[in-house]
Amino acid sequence: MTETPATDTPLPPTLADSYKALARTWAATVTVVTLLDQHDQLDGFTATAFLTVSIDPPIILVSVQRTSLASEALKNSKAFAVNLLGQGQSELANTFARPVAQRKAAWDTVKYTPGPGGVPLLQGTAGAFSARVREVIEAGDHLLVLGDVQDVHLHEGGHTLLYHDRKYGQVEYHPEKQ
Secondary structure (H helix, E strand, O other): OOOOOOOOOOOOHHHHHHHHHHHHOOOEEOEEEEEEOOOOOEEEEEEOOEEEEEOOOOEEEEEEEOOOHHHHHHHOOOEEEEEEOEOOOHHHHHHOOOOHHHHHHHOOOOOEEEOHHHOEEEOOOOEEEEEEEEEEEEEOOEEEEEEEEEEEEEOOOOOEOEEEOOEEEOOOOOOOOO
């Protein structure tokens, strides 16, 4: 396999704008990543940059901007959960997209149960993955956090909330042509 050297050369402004515009067309499941910070306090943040990396062994990945306070909390945690929000949970997504002080205050009203290691699992979601931090990788302006899945919390009948072009949405199924 040939390795391509990494480059720190930014895209020209016209391509950078196109890069962002094209990235916004990518529909993604809205998640809230929950964890205990370095002081064992509840924390969480909204993220759409999530994916499953491997089935065997089960590994997931969360990407978070390096300059955010959420990245520090996640980098210093030992475990986290990725809660896949349901279609009616856009307000919950907005709650955890706020600054850290407001997110921490939200725990007084947000319903959750403690998962493995005490990491909070949000109630009413489509489901969640509980994971132990495997590796943290710096990639450009983001951190990539790989997690070894420890438990799966599947809630029957839940359809996930989607985010596309700065708006929330849902999957609409179309009948297949016969």
